[in-house]
Amino acid sequence: MQYRLFGRTEWPISEIGFGMWGMGGWTGSDDAESLVALQRSVDQGCNFFDTAWAYGDGRSEKLLGALVRANPGKRLYTATKIPPKNRIWPSRREFTVDDCFPPDYIEEYVHRSLENLGLPSLDLIQFHTWEDQWLADDRWFAALDGLRRQGLIRAIGISINRWEAWNGVYAVKSGLIDAVQVIYNIFEQVPEDELFPACEKYEVAVIARVPFDEGTLTGGLTLNSRWPEGDWRNTYFVPENLKVSVEHAEALRPLVPAEMSMSQLALRFILNHPAVSTIIPGMRTTKHVDENIACSEAGPLPDDLYAEVRKHRWDRQPTKWSQ
Numbered sequence: 274m275q276y277r278l279f280g281r282t283e284w285p286i287s288e289i290g291f292g293m294w295g296m297g298g299w300t301g302s303d304d305a306e307s308l309v310a311l312q313r314s315v316d317q318g319c320n321f322f323d324t325a326w327a328y329g330d331g332r333s334e335k336l337l338g339a340l341v342r343a344n345p346g347k348r349l350y351t352a353t354k355i356p357p358k359n360r361i362w363p364s365r366r367e368f369t370v371d372d373c374f375p376p377d378y379i380e381e382y383v384h385r386s387l388e389n390l391g392l393p394s395l396d397l398i399q400f401h402t403w404e405d406q407w408l409a410d411d412r413w414f415a416a417l418d419g420l421r422r423q424g425l426i427r428a429i430g431i432s433i434n435r436w437e438a439w440n441g442v443y444a445v446k447s448g449l450i451d452a453v454q455v456i457y458n459i460f461e462q463v464p465e466d467e468l469f470p471a472c473e474k475y476e477v478a479v480i481a482r483v484p485f486d487e488g489t490l491t492g493g494l495t496l497n498s499r500w501p502e503g504d505w506r507n508t509y510f511v512p513e514n515l516k517v518s519v520e521h522a523e524a525l526r527p528l529v530p531a532e533m534s535m536s537q538l539a540l541r542f543i544l545n546h547p548a549v550s551t552i553i554p555g556m557r558t559t560k561h562v563d564e565n566i567a568c569s570e571a572g573p574l575p576d577d578l579y580a581e582v583r584k585h586r587w588d589r590q591p592t593k594w595s596q
Contacts, residue, residue, distance in 0.1 A: 291319055354399040459585050
């Protein structure tokens with residue numbers, strides 16, 4: 274495992290982190306299997322774990338807490354997210370701080386997350402939605418800064434809406450946040466335009482989420498893909514999105530080298546960008562852990578392959594189903 278500095282915090286973070294949404298909020302999740310996969314990742318050098326209160330209403334946070342307690346001799350970095358008070362994802366332009374993150378609510382949910390984790394403090398607390406216009410109402414920062422001065426949190430971050438990388442650039446430039454979490458992958462290269470240069474200039478860490486484009490870049494998606502009732506992917510891969518997603522994956526497939534899976538191509542592509550501090554793929558099985566963490570040792574894509582893969586950029590606009 275290779276490590277990168279996490280922005281101005283200078284924490285040495287594994288460049289392949291662990292995204293824990295699937296363990297708390299997707300169908301088919303098994304806590305025992307999840308804990309085995311989590312421990313496997315620690316044994317291979319993973320030290321950054323990203324969860325959220327909304328992932329199973331604390332279920333995923335409890336798994337992370339159990340993992341940390343099971344590894345007292347290892348420095349594991351914990352990151353979670355406060356859900357918006359109005360429970361609406363993604364945020365909308367008309368939402369205010371009072372709609373989503375009023376000060377008393379922020380404090381309440383930091384304590385709730387700490388209770389779920391069973392830990393005295395958190396490394397990174399993030400807003401699960403964000404609007405750059407909230408910079409004009411600094412009550413949210415005062416609340417988080419107060420919690421930081423109490424030693425309950427160490428760093429502050431935001432999670433940017435799907436396909437809206439621009440809606441976080443001002444937050445980065447404000448100097449108030451330490452990290453941004455943003456969708457970045459072979460298809461979604463928009464963060465490179467404005468967000469990443471700002472993060473590099475202001476020493477703000479970048480957490481690259483959805484590296485497999487919700488499964489499209491694993492290479493296993495087909496026009497017949499279906500999920501159990503209640504699974505979030507049914508609402509995302511609506512017919513109009515499923516068809517075009519499969520088409521983009523199939524157009525990319527000829528570039529995948531024989532010794533590499535499409536998933537590994539996707540992860541190694543992200544490693545090419547120096548602004549990225551860590552990538553957080555979901556890994557619910559030890560097989561996924563082994564395959565994904567191997568990408569760190571293999572390193573970024575060779576320059577010629579990277580140049581060809583970059584041509585598969587796919588600029589999209591948020592819709593009702595993109596959430």
